[in-house]
Amino acid sequence: MSTRQFGERVQRNEDDRLIRGQGRFVDDIPLEGALHGAFVRSPHPHARIVSIDTSAAAAYPGVHKVYTHEDLGPLDVLMPLLIPHPCITHGRTQYPLAHGEVFYGGQAVAFVVADDRYTAEDAAALVDVRYEPLPVEIDIERATEGGAPLVHSDVPNNVAAQFVQRSGDAEAAFAKADHITSIRVQVDRSTAAPMECLATAARWDEVSGELTVWAATQTPIGLRGALSSLFELDENYVRVIAPDVGGGFGPKILFPYSNEIMVPLAARELHRPVKWIEDRGENFVNMSQERTQIHYIDLAATSDGRVIGLRDRFIHDTGAFIPYGIAVAQVASTSIASSYRIPNIEVEFSCVYTPTVPVTPYRGCGRPHANFAIERAMDQLAQELGIDRFEIRRRNFIPPEEFPYAREGLIFADGLPVKMDSGEYDRCLTALEEALDVPAFRAEQEAARAQGRILGLGMAFYVEGTGLGPYEGGQVRVHPITGKIFVNTGLTTQGQGHKTTWAQIVADQMGVDSSEVIVVEGDTGVFDWGCATFASRSAVVAGNAIHKTAIKARQMVLQVAANMLEAGPDDLDLADGRVFVRGSGDRGATLAEVATMSNPLRYAFNKAAASATQFAAAASSDGPPLPDGKRPGIEAQEYFSPPHATWAYGAHGAIIEIDPVTCNIDVRKYICVHDCGKMINPLIIEGQVAGGVAQGFGGAFYEHLDYGTDGVLKNASFMEFLMPYATEVPDMTIIHQETPSPINPLGVKGIGEAGTIPVPSTIASAVDDALASMGAPPVRSVPLSPAAIFAAMQASTVPA
Amino acid sequence: MSTDTSSMRAVAGDYEVDDLVAVTMTVNGTAVEAKIPARMLLSDFLRHELRLTGTHVGCEHGVCGACTVHLGGRPTRSCLTLAVQADGCEIRTVEGLADFDGTLHPVQQSFRECHALQCGFCTPGFMMSVAGLLEEGIGNDLSDSELREHLAGNLCRCTGYQNIVAATRKAIDLRDGKEG
Numbered sequence: 009m010s011t012r013q014f015g016e017r018v019q020r021n022e023d024d025r026l027i028r029g030q031g032r033f034v035d036d037i038p039l040e041g042a043l044h045g046a047f048v049r050s051p052h053p054h055a056r057i058v059s060i061d062t063s064a065a066a067a068y069p070g071v072h073k074v075y076t077h078e079d080l081g082p083l084d085v086l087m088p089l090l091i092p093h094p095c096i097t098h099g100r101t102q103y104p105l106a107h108g109e110v111f112y113g114g115q116a117v118a119f120v121v122a123d124d125r126y127t128a129e130d131a132a133a134l135v136d137v138r139y140e141p142l143p144v145e146i147d148i149e150r151a152t153e154g155g156a157p158l159v160h161s162d163v164p165n166n167v168a169a170q171f172v173q174r175s176g177d178a179e180a181a182f183a184k185a186d187h188i189t190s191i192r193v194q195v196d197r198s199t200a201a202p203m204e205c206l207a208t209a210a211r212w213d214e215v216s217g218e219l220t221v222w223a224a225t226q227t228p229i230g231l232r233g234a235l236s237s238l239f240e241l242d243e244n245y246v247r248v249i250a251p252d253v254g255g256g257f258g259p260k261i262l263f264p265y266s267n268e269i270m271v272p273l274a275a276r277e278l279h280r281p282v283k284w285i286e287d288r289g290e291n292f293v294n295m296s297q298e299r300t301q302i303h304y305i306d307l308a309a310t311s312d313g314r315v316i317g318l319r320d321r322f323i324h325d326t327g328a329f330i331p332y333g334i335a336v337a338q339v340a341s342t343s344i345a346s347s348y349r350i351p352n353i354e355v356e357f358s359c360v361y362t363p364t365v366p367v368t369p370y371r372g373c374g375r376p377h378a379n380f381a382i383e384r385a386m387d388q389l390a391q392e393l394g395i396d397r398f399e400i401r402r403r404n405f406i407p408p409e410e411f412p413y414a415r416e417g418l419i420f421a422d423g424l425p426v427k428m429d430s431g432e433y434d435r436c437l438t439a440l441e442e443a444l445d446v447p448a449f450r451a452e453q454e455a456a457r458a459q460g461r462i463l464g465l466g467m468a469f470y471v472e473g474t475g476l477g478p479y480e481g482g483q484v485r486v487h488p489i490t491g492k493i494f495v496n497t498g499l500t501t502q503g504q505g506h507k508t509t510w511a512q513i514v515a516d517q518m519g520v521d522s523s524e525v526i527v528v529e530g531d532t533g534v535f536d537w538g539c540a541t542f543a544s545r546s547a548v549v550a551g552n553a554i555h556k557t558a559i560k561a562r563q564m565v566l567q568v569a570a571n572m573l574e575a576g577p578d579d580l581d582l583a584d585g586r587v588f589v590r591g592s593g594d595r596g597a598t599l600a601e602v603a604t605m606s607n608p609l610r611y612a613f614n615k616a617a618a619s620a621t622q623f624a625a626a627a628s629s630d631g632p633p634l635p636d637g638k639r640p641g642i643e644a645q646e647y648f649s650p651p652h653a654t655w656a657y658g659a660h661g662a663i664i665e666i667d668p669v670t671c672n673i674d675v676r677k678y679i680c681v682h683d684c685g686k687m688i689n690p691l692i693i694e695g696q697v698a699g700g701v702a703q704g705f706g707g708a709f710y711e712h713l714d715y716g717t718d719g720v721l722k723n724a725s726f727m728e729f730l731m732p733y734a735t736e737v738p739d740m741t742i743i744h745q746e747t748p749s750p751i752n753p754l755g756v757k758g759i760g761e762a763g764t765i766p767v768p769s770t771i772a773s774a775v776d777d778a779l780a781s782m783g784a785p786p787v788r789s790v791p792l793s794p795a796a797i798f799a800a801m802q803a804s805t806v807p808a
Numbered sequence: 809m810s811t812d813t814s815s816m817r818a819v820a821g822d823y824e825v826d827d828l829v830a831v832t833m834t835v836n837g838t839a840v841e842a843k844i845p846a847r848m849l850l851s852d853f854l855r856h857e858l859r860l861t862g863t864h865v866g867c868e869h870g871v872c873g874a875c876t877v878h879l880g881g882r883p884t885r886s887c888l889t890l891a892v893q894a895d896g897c898e899i900r901t902v903e904g905l906a907d908f909d910g911t912l913h914p915v916q917q918s919f920r921e922c923h924a925l926q927c928g929f930c931t932p933g934f935m936m937s938v939a940g941l942l943e944e945g946i947g948n949d950l951s952d953s954e955l956r957e958h959l960a961g962n963l964c965r966c967t968g969y970q971n972i973v974a975a976t977r978k979a980i981d982l983r984d985g986k987e988g
Contacts, residue, residue: 019920019921019923020920020923022928023919023920023925023928024920025928026925026928026931027902027912027916027919027920027925027928027931027935028862028902028903028905028906028912028916029860029861029862029863029901029902029903029905029932030862031861031862031864031928031929031932032861033861033864033929035855035861035865036855036861038859125852126845126847126848200965201965202927202929202965203864203866203872203874203927203929203930203963203964203965203966204864204866204927204929205866252927252928252929253927254864254927254928254929254930255926255927255929255965255966257965287868288866288867288868288869288872289868289869502927503925503926503927503928503966504926505926691923692923694923695923695926695966695967695968695971697968698967698968698969698970698971699926699965699966699967699968700968701968702965702967702968702969703965725867725869725871726867726869726871726872726963727869727871731963731965732969733956733959733960733961733962733963733969734956734959734960734962734964734969734972734973735953735956735957735959735960737968737969737970739952739970739973740968740970763968
């Protein structure tokens, strides 16, 4: 008998290919006769282009074409601003190839297409571009001051957008507060650095007129829309496929990148497949980045630590352009009150242009920044009022009975109100507190201090609005020849294990093992309704769409089988790939037989098909073979559109030791308690959490894109931009808590980004705790290098 | 297997066929002869000439380890190795890990069982590094931090590494005939 697979630690369907070296990433796809592209990129953060001489490059043997913006014809247009918002008063996007001016180091200026990659790079080096450098201001606060160099000469003070949101009456709350805590915090610029960089390949089929694009993207459907628009093609003549994609983490949601326009264009003009594979050096200056924000946050509290008001004013660095709108800043602004009741909120932000790589979401998307601001402020408030850090959070949590909890007036990044659906925050925090064994730690900390050792305990709470709309779809089909079940959806995976989780959902309805369910996604030629993978939304939105579809497909099986088996649908059950009359022994049919019988045939193209032909025993002679209103086959489609985001949450805790000599931080214990609603596959969920935490460690300790005051990125390689290896991530304990979401049939919430969000806050909290007895200034920015710890210890008022 | 890449020039502007270098090597047990430009990377030769695309290229400067193959039995960065340097050598790639009958190598089995991969891009390089450790005789007497030191030549952006540590321990057990 098939057992329920939802909730089980099922091993992944996708692994067999990947461990045998049979993955199919864009650069692995064999394209006979493909040409290869290479970009010429600006070395300057801001410059006027005086001249471009492509003659030497064009004459280089093996080169087929060198493109500048002058060669683009109708494609020489500004790329779309994907998420327009009324507050974007000065929205700027770039051209596929620079058009007289470059606005960041790395901006694409020319594109060379040649026989192979080596030749393309040789020729790219021969493109002679003369620049006239322009002044830059890299500091986002100074950039908004009068007189600062402008990124775009027609954008005053470099401000792209300004937005204020209010819930309740913050002014009144601050007027009556017993205590006000005010701090400034900063999070730095980073990059997602997926192991596979960006990649695009395209083939223009001269016979069918179809453009096929393989792209390392999180949104094949979105990219198809952009390409259809730009190339003025009907959507059914553009097929975008995201094959295996080697990590996404956000930046692969942006589209179209220059390469996603140039590669298809070259394929069409040169009548050959064309491929462009980004190298790591390029990835640092081409793929979008994220993170820099400076928050000025104030909390208004009563003397017993209840926060009655919150004011946050922050500056968001959007890079040189704003193609993804205000999404990152808007998510930060609506996540700022976190798990706390705080009835009165006023949050205001400015999105500021800097001459740097454009900013779009990276795992967390504004949440790590907001979390750092609110959690640092809560710790500060606790310290100022002499209240324990755990206790002050408890006093402010939204209690379970107050859900759904709406923050009237705040609009989330999906355009819908902020309405938190469920949670048991206190239970979650208590689980963390117990796992950390705080009293035992305090005793150890005291004993260690006597030996000159510095220990600290840190904690942070987080929430994450996940599962944003608009919608996703599912398609389930039983193959009549093999009986196999195919599942399709429109979004795509970059490692999250969709081929397994979707299979688990469908397997439960169809009575098969999840390993027998075949999932195909990320191919607009297969299924093309839906949106994309972002905002920890796949399990919530696509998962529920597929669940609804599977229920419908099951009903179809039962209907057809009821006729075949002369039984009532309610007397039937599905298991082991068969539908059968309950308690009848072997009275049943395979799914293949059911699928065959559901499709009236004329031709017996195989033995099984004979049973569905017109003179077979089961054929009906008293009406049309396919009754009016019925469809052939076992094939269902359904859609799910969430009413609003569903809010996951959790608490992280760390016990650290700071080496007083090297200032290195050793994380001795790291605990994650998380709640993502009902869990489809705990094995995969733990992988998502652990991977997220590792990226959080990167953000807390190492990852910092070092743009000099001259605007030049100084660490554009893995040699200098440090990411955690196995030695930099501690073993962590993951504790599950399940509070179902009441707003979707599966009761699930997203998990993809959760692990990343509270790590910097947790580590900062631990460092503060460790250095508190020395009177060191509290941590107000990340990443926390040993140099930063050293500086904090130097500034201490009490000697170590 | 034989391949000729005479369309690719060895150095800028100099594309005489004389610049091609003849190499012979054994890749996953199969003899390979080729004429290749001196500047061609081993990673490109494996991926694009021999179509062994299981070996991935993650950084092209020897830091991430995604391109790790065994050259003469030792884990080697194929993105930092010229194909001509491998002349006369034995090479093993991820495609050569499993037995000819498809039976998985212990490291493949353990990576799958321990969910030590997500997107799968770094996985071939990681598994080749771990396979090298298994062949060097690494044992489960190592502490976690010692084991992590051994794994610190490969970057993974998805897993957070703890399942890779677990998979490595499991692979050692499988090598030693100790089931799970």
